[in-house]
Amino acid sequence: MGANGITRVGVVGSGTMGAGIAQLCATRGLDVRLAVSRESSLTSAPARIAASFDRGVEKGKLTRAERDAALARISVGTDLAELGDRDLVIEAIPEDEPLKLGLFATLDKIAGDATILASTTSAIAITRLAAATTRPDRVIGLHFFNPVTAMQLVEVVPALPTAADVTEQVTAFAEHALDRRAVTVADRSGFVVNALLIPYLLAAIRMVDTGYCPAEDVDRAMELGCAHPLGPLRLADLIGLDVVAAIAAALHEEFKEPRYAAPPSLSRLVEAGHLGRKTGRGFHTY
Structure with a gap:
């Protein structure tokens, strides 16, 4: 993990939420690896993210040079093993509990021992996702809102076994690295919002x-x-x-x-x- 904390981020899923999270992280200067499930997404996902950046340029929210630099920070691949060097991996796949449980079990095997595994689930208990891993103390909820690049709130959801320092680190990441406002909420379906x-x-x-x-x-x-x-x-x-x-x-x-x-x-x-x-x-x- 980098000297300044979380600097290498993995995102699994290139739908609305996954693409938005990747875009936000890249805009904030982080190294992003986006894992997609289909070969077609290797071209369609970057194209959608680039189009979103272009809209930002048109609205004067960033310069073309900033857009190019942010895009260059995002790499896309289909091999989950490429997430092995990440400080934080954020799961953003569909709201399907068996699918998420399988993914967390897989990520647990390929991620480094210090890697934090996070889910942006809207309603599934983080404690259940943590139980699919051998590192439940390093699993946490990180619930973003759509559109990710505009909405300021992030719900930080510690599971019952989540270590206090992981909660502190992820909260600091949301607030300082991503410039979002974090609220820590209990691990119950639906959280607060x-x-x-x-x-x-x-x-x-x-x-x-x-x-x-x-x-x-x-x-x-x-x-x-x-x-x-x-x-x-x-x-x-x-x-x-x-x-x-x-x-x-x-x-x-x-x-x-x-x-x-x-x-x-x-x-x-x-x-x-x-x-x-x-x-x-x-x-x-x-």
Whole structure:
């Protein structure tokens, strides 16, 4: 590990969150290795990240030289073994617990003894992920928010066995290396933000399901009446209805409370592949 702490970062997964985390780390001067699962992602992932950097240049958030330097700090590969020299590896694959457990078991075998393994899961217990490794004291939750490059919050989630110095190091990394604001939260499904947000989104969906109020009017009411930048249905579409449903399922599994149960229309939209903004249709059409 570098003299200044975490300087070499690995990211597993090149979806919205993984690509955003890689971009943020590279922008902050860190050496980033992005692990992808498909050969096609070797070209598509860097292209998406480059396009995002280009939008930043157009908006005056960074210069073209800064963009080029940040891009040069990101290497992309399909071999997880290339993450063996990383100080910190952040898992950002889909919200599928067996998939994540398998990945943590694999990372445990290839990462150095001092490497910290982190997950950006929205709802899966970090303690369960830590139990898949032989280093549970070096496993922690590091939950970013979408879009990663704009949202200031990071939830730091120590598992029951996470060492205190690991929590301190990861918190310092989030706040100083990444210039984010960190909150330390208990290892319970949903943490703070989603434990409060998801029931609100589900309540809005139920309001539409019962015919009480159309989606457009629910969104307009919350945007104008509560000064929310996005109404709950538009926000659910932005997050991804599959992600909302997965977090709701994890919350319902943990707490067994009816307010966490997915409303029928949410389930039907997900089954139909209408996942919100990313597919062009959800509760609204894009």
